[in-house]
Amino acid sequence: MSLLNQSITFLYSICGIGLLAVYIPQALMIWRDQEGARAVSLWSWGVWTFTSLVTLLYAALVVKDLPWVGVSTGHLIGCATVYGLTLLRRRQFERREVGPKLPVPGVAR
Numbered sequence: 001m002s003l004l005n006q007s008i009t010f011l012y013s014i015c016g017i018g019l020l021a022v023y024i025p026q027a028l029m030i031w032r033d034q035e036g037a038r039a040v041s042l043w044s045w046g047v048w049t050f051t052s053l054v055t056l057l058y059a060a061l062v063v064k065d066l067p068w069v070g071v072s073t074g075h076l077i078g079c080a081t082v083y084g085l086t087l088l089r090r091r092q093f094e095r096r097e098v099g100p101k102l103p104v105p106g107v108a109r
Helices: 003-032 042-063 066-098
Strands: none
Touching: 003 066, 042 066
């Protein structure tokens, strides 16, 4: 492998690791959101999570490229975390808005 190829591979790996950090502010914003993270698109993050999984499988099983597998794994974890946190916050918000279902006196269940 030439020095140029080694340098590009190194930079790709470093950028991939650094890119993982960009998921942290999004996850923190969702976690702090008290309104059910309504501004976050579940559709978009769901698609990104699915395509990250497909990319990881392609990198691991077809191309067999370890740096790509590592970066793809990080993206999958980041996307799935944002998607999962959004679902969690929405469910928590909905439960808080609806409140617990209390029995109504005189009504049989």
